Each structure stands twice: as C-alpha cells, then as structure tokens.
Amino acid sequence: MRLLHTENLSFEEFTNTNLPRYAILSHTWGRDEATFEDLSHPSWNTKEGNGFEKIRRSCRLAQEDRIDYIWIDTCCIDKTSSTELTEAINSMFRWYSASEVCYAYLSDWSPGAEFTELSKCRWFRRGWTLQELIAPRDVRFYDHDWHFRATKLQNASMINSITRIDMDVLRSPKAIATASVANRMSWAADRQTTREEDVAYCLLGVFDVHMPMMYGEGKRAAFVRLQEEIIKQTNDLTLFAWQATPASEPGRLASELCGILAHSPADFSKANDIEPSYDKKFNPEFSMTNKGLRISMPLKLSQEGRSTMMLNCYRKTCPDQQIGIHLEKHGPDLFARIRPHELADKAPRGMDRPSPVYISKEIYSVSRHAFRLQMPLTSRVKRTATYPEDLWDKGHQLHFTDGRETFVGYHHFYVLNGRNQLDVQRTRSFIGCPRVPDHTGQDEFVVVFGITRSERTWARIADRSSNPHVFEAIEKRDMVRLFEEGPRLQETKISLCRYTRGDMVYWESFSIQYRPKQGSLKHHIDIKCEPRCRRRPERIPAVVGAAGVGVVALYTYVATLGLASLCEYLVTI
Template sequence: MRLLNTTTRRLETFSTPPLYAVLSHRWGAEEVTFQDIQDGSAELKETAYSKIINTCSVAAAGGIDYVWIDTCCIDKTSSAELSEAINSMYRWYREAIVCYAYLADVPNKKFTQSEWFRRGWTLQELIAPSVVIFFDSDWQEIGSKSSLQPAVSKATGIPAEVLLGGNVGHTSVAQRMSWAAKRETTVIEDLAYCLLGIFDVNMPMLYGEGVKAFARLQEEILKTTDDLSLFVWKEEGADRSSGLLAPSPGAFRYSGAVRRSKPTNGPSFIMDNKGIHLSIPLITVKRRESPFAIIHSGEDGMDVGVWLSALTETGDYFERRTAGNFVSLKQGEPIADEVRREERRVCVRQTRPPNQSRSPLWNVSAFGRGITMGLLLSQSGFSVDDRDETGRTPLWWAVEYNNEDTFQFLLEHGARLESRGPSGLTPLMRAAASGRPQMIRLLLDKGADSQARDFQGRTAVYQAVANGHCEAVKVLLDDKADLEVRDNGESTALALAAARGHAEVVKLLLSYGAGVEARDRFGQTPLSQASMCGHLETVRLLLEAGADLESKDDSGCSPLIWAAGKGHAGVVRLLLCSGANVETKNERGSTPLSEAERYGNSKVVNILRKGV
C-alpha cells in the first residue's frame, strides 16, 4: 500500500501499513497525480495541491503521520494497479483511523445538498470508515457522521445502525443498491465498480464494457448470497420485458424498505447461459394469460412478485413481462382473482442490457447533442426514423434519456411523432410515462396525438397517471386530452390513480371533474380500488368528492368488504366513520367481518366488532 508522508509529502510503500488517514472528496478538473508527486511538479497544480497540504496538516495535527489520497497514491497508468486498488478500496477506507470528507461546495450549498452526497465513489467512503469528519471549502470542521447522523441518514437513505458502524452485510442487497440509486459517476462502469466493497465481491475492471459492468456485478453478488431481494427493482415508466437482473442501481430507487430473504435450504437459484433457474411460487390468475411469480419472501413477512411471460409452450421458461413495476403483498395473502398457487422450478431468461448493442445512432439519441446528430445523419445511411431491434426510434431514445437537445433537433428535422415503440407506446406516451412536461409540450405543439392508444388501450394521460406525474397529467389535460378515456379493461385514469395511491394525481383529476363512479369491467369504482389497495388518503379524497360508500362490484363486494379482507385497518376505520354498512354482504354471503376473519386480519376484526 502506498501512503503519503504528512511531513515530507513524499510517497512511501508498505506491505503492512502504519496508522493512516484517508481523504474523501470530489475530483476537480486537474488533480495531483502519482506522477506529479514523483517528479516534484505537484505544486504547479495550486488548487489541487492545496487540498493535499490541508489533508496532511489536519492529519498531522491529530498525530497521524500518513494519509492515503486516491488521486496521487495510485499509479493509474498501470491497469493492474488500478484494478487492485479498486478491489481493495473499501478495505483501505475501513482500516483507516479517520476519513476526512472535504466538501468543496459547502457553505455555498447546504451540507446535505453537497455534490459529495451524489457521487458513486463517496458512498463506500461514507460507510466503510469508523470515523468520518466533514470539512467545508475553507477546511473548517462541520461535524462527524456520528454527530450529523440524522441529517446524513435523511440525505442518503442509509439507516443509523449502518452509519454508526453496524454490519452492512445485515442489510438486504436491495437496500444497499437503493443507497446508490441516485448517485452518479463520471464513467458508466464505475456505477458498478464503486459498489464492490459494499457487497464484498471482487471482479476485474473492464473499462469500455459500459452497462455490462453492472450485470457482471450482480452475477458476482449471486455467487455469494441467497438474498433474492436483488431481484426487487423497477424501472420507472419502463414497459419493456426483462430478466431478473436490474439495468442499473437507479432501478432500486424504490427498494429501500425491502428486507433480506428468508433463509432457504440449499441453493435457491442457479445461473447459466439460459438465465436464472429458481424454485418460486407461481400464481395462476383469472382472465390473465401471464402467471404471477413470487420472487422474494422477506424476513419481515412481506412477499414481492412480478408478472412473467412464458417463452415456451412447456411453461417453464419465462421472462419478466415488464421492467416497470413489482408488487408487494403480505405473505400468504391472495392476489385479486387468484385461481391456483404452486411451487415450480422455472428459468427466467436474462435479457441483454438495453443499450449494450446500440449503434452510434442510439447512443447519440440518448446521450449526444443535436449538432452531433446532424453530423451523423449527414455522413451515414441513418435516418431520423430508423428503428432498433425493439422498435424504438431516435426520438423515442431521446425521450427515454431526457435528452432535450437531440429531442428538439429530431422534431425540427421531421421525426415521426406517432412512431410506435415497445407495447405500442408513442414518443408522447413515453414522455408522459417518464414525467417530462417540457417534452410533452413540444410534442403537442408539433401535433402529437394525445388520444393515441397503446396495445392496452392506454393514452398518454393514462401513462402519466400510472406513474404519478402530476405536472405531466396537467399539461395533457390543459391540452384537452380526454379525462374519461378507458383502457382495454374499462379502467379510467381516476381508477388507476386510486389503485396506485397517487393521491396528488387523484386530487388533480377530481379538480378537472373526473367521474368518481366510473366502473371497470369487473364493476369496481375508484373507491373500491383505493379501498382494496389500502390507500387511506386516496379513499379520503374520493369520499370528500361524493363517492358512493356502498357501491358493489360484480362479485358483490363493497369498498368496506375489500378493505376488511385485505387487512387495511386505517381504511376500514375511515369507511366506518363515514357511515359504511358493516352488515353488507357479497355474492358469497360474506360480510366485512367474516372476510377479515377469513384472512386472519385480527386488527380489522377488532375494529369491526367495536364498530369504530
């Protein structure tokens, strides 16, 4: 290990390192390198060198003779040394006496709004050391991760027990991934490499492999854990099929509450070139061709499931039907219209990372600039309406990655507004699903059809509502999009918002006059949907809007029966206080009380027996 002497500011190499401190910081445009220290030219980089001087001074004042600084203690011209350093970095930070976190943009920014909290590499630099002391741009001490723990936990999502030295391995894989979900790195491969230590795995560095690095990381994690929470992720707004492995840490943004899987007897999964083989409960659902699969059973009593699509007639080879969602439910709780549940050994195909094989056209569409797109189109055989293997056009990719510059260029150069991508989504629908109000306005100004439907009969409004994007919904409704449009299942936008618990969207739709009694093909109203799913605030909004407390669906279930059967105590209490009939019966003759007793919802049983 190579360390910097705090007195001589020269590098020394140790097989068994002495006590040392480490620096955590955001790299600037011109940092002091290993070569700069060796040839004596480090002082020429005045700003960067002052960071080294201050680090050494703070360490020396604390009686520490050596520091490790990533910019100058690694010879990055040696790929072997760089790879070894990246695989060892978590351990080096963990074994340091203290870590100095230098926040160059504080106090210009609030402490928790510093860019330091948004970088990929600083995640392990926060977690691994026992002691982290924060300094502002003037090297004035702000506090430690211990004294500032509540603020740091709120900013990062990392629980107190981990920040204060608890075993990171006791948290679920999904939780650890969620801590990195909003972080960024300069090169895409580092989104994977910066997490090696947090998952205690090693793998070679292959810069240039792109998003495949994150796929490799997950494969390495699978070799060392039986925690299936790795499969609990979703790409917001994505409707493409996928495998069980996530495309990036960002897909775990909503997985922070997922606990570790229950221990299993023997290997729970095997991975080969076909995909991931595992034994899971498969659920057959009435009126659905696709089975529902329980992919994770947590220690906290919660299951997580996804919809699968069969790839063979034998029914043992599948893919994840959509990357856009997962479903949480109590263990043992039936899902709506469940017919049969059985343990099956299946294989789920692992799809390629979505941008692994894109040509330059797709890369420029997603990440480039309009001027670059113009050059590419003029010097190649590409056109603005070319399609990739999934049917996506350049305009579609620009929307997907929120690339407004290329997006506007494509619009101005005649890109087809109604070109269809996966599942029949148009660029406008994709912009709505992703919550891009400015892109929606531009598409509408160019004449995009807000009433166009995807293969499930869903319009752009429906896509925005499904993902809870209020501003996108408002832009579309202000452009006179149909508020009461129904999908192939006869559901309205309000019913969907109610089922998903998007209270702000529900409030917005009600303010535009959405009908509260619209029924889907099963006769369910928005209030029934919200009650069934346990969305208390949504139920309250619908009741205030005059929704019928006693509306019954085709099975004779009222909102109260649904809430009682599903165990939603808060909703049951609200419905009772609003005057719901506690003696109402469904087609089977079941009352709210008998439904609650049937599914073992003791808290609801007590509420119903007391009548409040």
C-alpha cells in the same frame, strides 16, 4: 498499498501485513487534481493549484492527529497501470475501513452555511463517496476553507435523511451485512459518476464482491456483471425487487418484457424500505446460467402463461404484505419479467409445487418469441399436427420460436363432417336421414406463421384445394419452401365442409385475425369458425308456403347448427 508520508511528502509501499496507521481523504474530483505522475516529480510541493493544495492540507490534518501516513485516491494510484487500478478499486472499501480517520472535504460547502445546506453538496451525490461514507468508523467533515464542521456520528440523523442509509450502518460499518441487497442498491439510486461503468464499480465494496474493470463495456453491462457477482455470494431475493424507471432506461414500455436483472441502481430508487421476510438462508438457492436465472419457486400460471413469483420480502410500511414480480412464459420452462415498472403485492391462489424454471437474463428482440393461437372450443375441428412440435405449449396455446431470427411453423386441422359416424347418427336422430357431402377429399386446413428475414411476423390460413403447394411442402417436410411461400399467401378466410340437405347448402367458414403485439413477446392468431348456409338457387320455391321443403330445411338447420345461426339464415333468404 502505496501511502504518502505526511512529513517528507514521499511515497512508501506496504503489504497488508505491515500496514502502519494512516488517514484517508474523501473528496469530489476537480479539473486540476494532482496525480501519481505529478507527485513523482521532486519539486511537486512548490507547485500551485487546487489539487496540490488539497494534498498539503490533508497531510497537515494527519500530522495534527499524529498520523504519519495518508492515502489519497488522486495520487496514490498509478492509473496508467490497469492492473494496479483494478486492485485498488477492488480493495478500496477495505482500505477506507482500515483507516484511522477519514477527512471528508466538501469543497462546495461554504464556511458560513448552515447544516441544512449539507444536502446540496456534490459529495452526497457522487457514486464513489458512498463507500467512503459507510466504510470508515470516523468520518470528519470539512468545509471549503478546511474548517472542521462535524463528524458522521454526530450528524447521523441528518445524513440518514439525505442518503437514506440505515442509522445502524452509519453508526457501525459492520451492520451493512444485515441490510438487504435492495436496500443497499437504493443508497446508490440517485448518485452519478463521471465514467458510466463506475456506477457499478463503485459498489463492489458495498456488496463485498470483486470483479475486473472493463472500461468501455458500458453502464448496463457493468451493472449486470455486478449483479451476477452478487448472485454468486448471496441468495437474497430482494435483488430482484426493482422497478424500472424512465431515468434508467428511456422509452421502456410498461407492458414490455425484460430480463430478471436491473439496468442500473436507479431501478432500486423505491426499494429503500424492502426487507426480507425471514433469514435469507431459508430462501431457495439460485444461480445464473447461460440460459438465465435457474431457480425453484412455486408458480401458478394463468391461461395466458403469466404468473407471479413471490420474493419472500415486504415493505417496512406494510409488513403483512408480501412482494413479488410478474412473469410471463416465453419458452419451454423459460420466463421473462413483465410489467417491470411495478411489483406484485398479492400471491395468486393455488400455487403449484416448486419446480426448476429459468428466467431470462436479457430480452433482446420482443418480436421473435411466441405466437398464441386462440380458437373456440368445438368438437368438429381437431388439431392433428404441429410444427415444430417440441416448441408447442398445448396447455397455454403458445407456439414458441426459441428466439430464432427467422422462423416458420404450422398447425394442421381436420374438420369433421357428415361422413363421421358420430355425426351421421346424431343427424339421423333428428331428421331421419344422414348428411350427404357434395364432394370427396379431406376437409382440412393449415394455419402457417413465421418471421421473415427482415424480422416481419406474419400468419396465413390455407386449404388443400386452393393451395396444394403448401400441403405438398408440409408433407415433404420442405420447410425452406414453406418459409419462402408462406408469407406470399393471401388467404385469411376459407370455406370447407360443403354439403347439402334438401334445398339447403351448408358449409364452415374459417378465418384468422393476426394481431402482432408491440412491446410483448406474444403475437395473437385468432382462429374463427362460423357455420354458413344458403338455399340452392334451382330449388327456391315460387311461393313461400307452397312446399314443405323450406320448413324441413329450417328444422334441420336449427337441429344441427343451433338456433343462433337461424337469424343469419333468415337474413340470407
């Protein structure tokens, strides 16, 4: 640690084992700060400027307190050395904690201003000054003219109202270990830094973690790394009790899925009163893997693949109300957070037993993850094959794409008709004669869907008679051909199972409605099945009451296809 001697104004270096008593300065940086290089010049003490004057004043205060050394961040770190800068940033909280006294110089606090003006000072809005307020036992505030105004302990209540830092922490820095992760994050929610990565780096000491500095990685990447380091040190689930804010990510949709980690401290602006329900040592262990956050928690999935994960925490204002987050499934055992702007306040009934799941750390493309195939329950249509089979979640009717940039998949269906023995027996019991199909061959169709190279999603329906090349590609497992020809299909509606009874012609009409969902991981494919009929033109009776065939046809239609379809039949005739 490099310290400045307050009397001869020269630098001296010490190890952690032989540190002398020292004071420390906390301030907001200006344009003309004096650097390590500046103070390395022998005649620096004769130079003018706010930066040099700030150093001289600080040394004078330390001398008055009979302290021989002082540490000042502007000049005691050689910032041309990345190694030294990284070591200093990772050690700074400890250095402030070990100081005899911290002089907090508020350059924009006018000498005649009241204490009520304290909240307007920049010092309370900067990122680095958070740890400089918390870590030292003795913090003394000075105004623009270096007049002593107050101490941290004397004004703990007012500082609490400005910063929302717990009173216990203001009175005793060691109490920070009892504050929840979400609570500590909220203290930095409204603070800014000059370099965007410092939003994360300035919090290392607050969470007692260490990591290398990588200026240029960006604010979000740095903050994600910070959270990953916190996960290595604690199993405090309040880390995930954040709520997305427009300030942290402009344009983020309320319905959009996102990763489990927050984008910035601003996401914790509403987390100041969140407390663990019980000692965090009773929380399940969890870890960040290359697939996402791995955790064993009880989840209850809805039919849409959504669930709530409770975080074993509550708000101080509602101690009986547990807090959780909304999740949505977007892969086998893989979830993402949905509705990140809100927290769940009610656990679903009938939670499943805890089982290991993964929650994605990041969601990059919301258009590549899952197709939801919805089809009304019917005993006449059977799903006989899916591809890729390992990505099909039958329970929730979701076909995942495994995050692939391009994708093709299909579902093959077989439609039971009059040739099915069960159907024949059912028909005989009603009218005494079986159905007679008009043609032979398979009554089958496929629903094909995928993602093109231009990231456009699509879905089509095809039968064998109109699109034999599609079935040929499927039977030969030629997925390259299916990927190329699938989007070119035009059909969204087909007719199958044509058969006659008396003077009536019956068939099944199948159609799909494709609904891509903006801001969601799921794209809906609605498959509809509608029974159809018409009279055979060559057998339309000349007079409605002249023959009994029409009556038999009506009776047969109602018996086999139901009364609901009779109205449609009457309209057609």
